[in-house]
Structures are given as structure tokens and as C-alpha cells.
Amino acid sequence: MTTLNAGAAPAPVYERSAGFWSGVLKKLARDPVAIGAAAVLLALVLIALFAPLITPHDPYQTSLLKRLRPIGFENFLLGTDELGRDLLSRLMLGARLSLFMGIVPVLIAFVLGSAIGILAGYAGGLANTLIMRTIDVLYAFPSVLLAIALSGALGAGIGNALLSLTIVFIPPIARVAESVTTQVRGRDFVEAARASGAGAFTIVRVHVLGNVLGPIFVYATSLIAVSMILASGLSFLGLGVRPPEPEWGLMLNTLRTAIYTQPWVAALPGVMIFITSISFNLLSDSLRSAMDVKN
Amino acid sequence: MSIGMSVEHIGADIHGDRGGPAQPLLSVRGLVKHFDLKKGFLETLTGGGKVVRAVDGVDFEVLKGETLGVVGESGCGKSTTARLLMHLIDPSAGEIVFDGETVGSAALPLREYRRQVQMVFQDSYSSLNPRLTIQDSIAFGPQVHGVPRREAITRARDLLARVGLEPRRFAERWPHELSGGQRQRVNIARALASEPRLVILDEAVSALDKSVEAQVLNLLMDLKDEFGLTYLFISHDLHVVRYISDRVMVMYLGKVAETGPAEALFDDPLHPYTRALLSSMPSMDPDRRTEEAPLAGDPPNPIDPPPGCRFHTRCPFAEPVCAERVPALEERAGRQAACLIHEADAGHSRNPTAIYAA
Known part of the structure; x- marks a missing residue:
């Protein structure tokens, strides 16, 4: 038989076709919804990164004389909160913690949940049954309830909120990972x-x-919005971020008493949560369809 | 020849032949695979529950350098046999001996066996990783066995040329950019990359259209000569099996019904099932058309196979004895058939009359 030797021929030019991910990027670039959502998220990330440099006022500066001013009052573009702090500045700085609480738990859960799910899916059989039924026990709790229970048991604070949210997101990610791996x-x-x-x-x-x-990543991105809302919920209940740190959920909580006097100002943190979460959802939707090879 | 030799040298010698040309390359004895049906909780406790007898005691040999065709209806255990041979599923019982060494023994560990035996699957798309380029898919096997990446890629490109795909055009392509025939050529190249001695072709050409199928069949025959391969060719297409096989094995409901040289078996089938199977084969020659009715209905359920000869429920020559006695696979002049008609003392009224005497 002839040997399959490395020939010493001059290096030929190989036709190379675009990789999978560059194909996905190309499709995303043609999707106006994806571009819009990505632009919004990019803007939010930039604002969060440079918040201390670009806030028009000191976000912690209170003023008893200028409490709960309406949108556009003097040079407070979005009004002031119940302690007279500039709401725009606090929303900008709040983007840091809110995005952090949205992305980090999902990221950690993505790594751990994928590992668990892929292990269970690839092992199959008894190992799969044991791992997945254990995961199901956690999954059986409503996520809000589980997050509150864990946070409550661990005690208030950002670290504990982060931990409890991570635990909440591991089961759904592990389940998706297990099913695609199978x-x-x-x-x-x-x-x-x-x-x-x-x-193996x-x-x-x-x-x-x-x-x-x-596919697991696409699913995980859709959880970022949920994580932000849950984190806001924990802050709202006093289990996450402590005042006076600005965080959208916490701001929504402290402003709720002003819902009758300044409804527009009070709703603004909620609007930010909504914009962010819908951007993440739309982007993950676009990512899903861009990754579908059949299209 | 020791099995511990380095992979680079295997291609250069005569394939690490151990037992000489007379020793069968693959020898299968009493191979059994029973799949558990989904059990209820109680059955798990009591250890009961039924099994699907997918492969139920199969003996055969694959000789060095031959092509053994395996035919039979859907569900007769052809593909399960292939997977058992590849050790993709564990057999319930039985022994696989490869060139004189029991597979899984110290002399022939599973890993080494898997380098020497490779498989080509029916679904050309599903058998290529969509996230790997063609050359990476082909180079994967050799790399597993310690060939450095650069060398494995060079070998992959060489093999692409051998299977008729210009490496410059195809090496860095993705599976979805290729046609079914091209993908199956890639799968063949992938199977050959680790320089195997036996290639199991499980319906490897069945999903291709007829013109491409013919090209791939001819390619397979060329490669067999070039690389000194042995094929186990599984197919439901009798014409294809007749074209490519030296010997043919007919399976029915998890058992071997008949084996024999291809021409003899096709010209003069011994087992009534083989006759029925062949009569379902459209013939170009009006004189060769048969009056026999082709088989009706489906094979019986392998969960609860009929007693005695498994074919007696559909056999035109069935007699009461067929439901009682299990026919043995008896050798007769290089051919084997498991039918009571050919068993001298079985008491079947047709023995030893017309069929065999003729």
C-alpha cells in the first residue's frame, strides 16, 4: 500500500469558507432588531462604565428643598427622588449594579449549569437520572420564591443576592444543556x-x-433579563443592594411612595429595567434565529 | 507483529497481519444483544420485564480481503450487529475475535481494535460534525491515536484526493456545503484515516441517488484493492449486495438464516427466506422471473419471537416440526443454512428431496 506521507510539495492555496460564527455575525448584522437591541445595550454598558465621569450631578447629594421635582425641573433633566438626589445621575450609576446583577449570576450559572447538564447528558443512564432529578428538586420551586428564600437565609447583601441568583439559574440552564447534549x-x-x-x-x-x-448560550442570554428583574425584586425587598447605593430595583422601591405625587419620576427606574430586559430578549431571539443553520 | 507498533508504520507493512491469510479476520461466536424494554418500577424490583431480542445468537466469520454482504429486512438485526462489532453497544453475550485475538483482551485492547476497525454510517450528514471542517473531521481519528496534528491534516488531505475530492477545494469546507455523495466520500476518507483493516459499511450507499451510489460503490471497490481492506457491507439493496459482495449473509429476526458465496447464494438459495427475499428482487430477465409470491406482512415481533424456526410463520414450506425444533446453522459445501429441510434427521417431509438434490 502506498504511504500517506507528508509530501514536500509547495504549500497549495486552500479554499476556505467562512466559519460558523462569522456567518452568524453576518446574519445578525442584517437584522435591524438585533442592531437596535445591541446598540441600546452597548449604550447602557458605556454609560455604566463611565458613569462617574458623565453624571450631571452628584448621585449621592441630597437636598431637602428639592425633593420629588418633576421631569425637566431646573437643570435636573429627569427630576429628583424622595431625598432630592438627581434621578438621571442615579439611573446612570445604577446601571452598573443592575447590569452586574443581571449578567454575573447568569454567567456563573451558564458555566456551572452547562457543565452539569453536559455531564448528565453525555453520561446518560443512571448518572443522568440522579443528576437531573436532583436538579429538578431545585427547579420545582418558583424562581422568585427560591431567590427570596435563599437570599433571606443567607442574609442581605450583594454577594448573597448574587449567590442565590446563581443557584436559581443553574437548574434551568442545566436542563437545557442536558437536553441538547442528549x-x-x-x-x-x-x-x-x-x-x-x-x-469521553x-x-x-x-x-x-x-x-x-x-443553544445554551442563547437560552442563558434570555435569562439576563429575568436575573435583572429578580435582583431588582430582591433589592426591593431589602435583600440585595442596600441604600444609598443606586440600583434600579431599589430605586423603584424607595420611589413607590411618590407614585401619586410624581408618577413619571417614580416609574423611571422601572422603565430602565424594561428597556434593558427587552433589549436582551430581542438580541437573544435574533441570535437564536441567526444560529439556525436551516435559514 | 506486535500490536504496540507506532501508528505511523502501520500503513507501510501488510496491515499488521497476525494469523496469515487463512485465519478469518473477524470471527463472531454466539453474539447476543437483548435490549430491555422500558421497565416499570415493579419490574425493576422483581428483575422481570421483557427484552427485545435484536440479535439472538449470531455466528459468522469475515475472511481476510473479502467483502461480506449482510442482507435482511428492516429490524432483522443488521445494524445492531454492526454496532456490536464496533463495540458502540455492549453485547449481552458472545465473543468477537479479531485476527485470532479476543477483542478487549490484553493482546487486543478495545482502543487498538477501534483503530483497526472503522465504520461508515448511512446518514452522511449526521455522521459529520457540523462545527468541524472536513479535514478536521478526517484528522480527528489519527490524532486520537497520537498522530501529530500537522501530519494528521496532511494525511486527511491525501485521503480526500484518494476519495475523489480535490483537497484544495474541499479540505477547509463545512459539511453542509457538500452534497450527499461528497459527504459520504468524506465519511469514507474519515474511516480510512486511521488505516483500518476492516471497514463496516452500514447502509453506506443507501441514502445516495442511484448514479452517485454507483460512483461510491466503485470508489469503495478501488479503495479496497488499494488499501488491502476487508469490508462488512450491510444493505437492504440486494442488487448492490450482489454487485459488491464475495460472500453474503442473510439475517432474519436476529439470527443468521443463510451464508454462502454471493453467486451461489443468489443463483440457488438454500433457505426459504432467502428464496422469498430474492423473489422480491426485480429482475431484468423475463426468464428469471419467479412465480413465488414475495413475503407478505412484517416479520414477527422480536420481543416474542416464534418458537422453533423463526421463519415458520411466513414460510411456504412450514410443517409442524418447524414450530418445535430450532434449526442449526449447518455447513454444506462452503454454504450454511439454518433450515430443517436441510437437516437430515429433522423429519421435514421435503428433506432430502427436490430442493437440495437439484
């Missing part, structure tokens, strides 16, 4: 990889991860 595991290319003598770790690294992380 699907991929049944495909012939995984069988072929096993038939070539590869070990190599197969997961080369053949499973690339095919499951995308």
Missing part, C-alpha cells in the same frame, strides 16, 4: 468518534461542546 450524543458523528477510539473527555471537547454551547 440530542447531540445520539448523532452519528459522536458514534463515529467513539468508534475511532476517542475517550476528548469527544465532549471536540464534538459536543461546539454543538451545544451555542
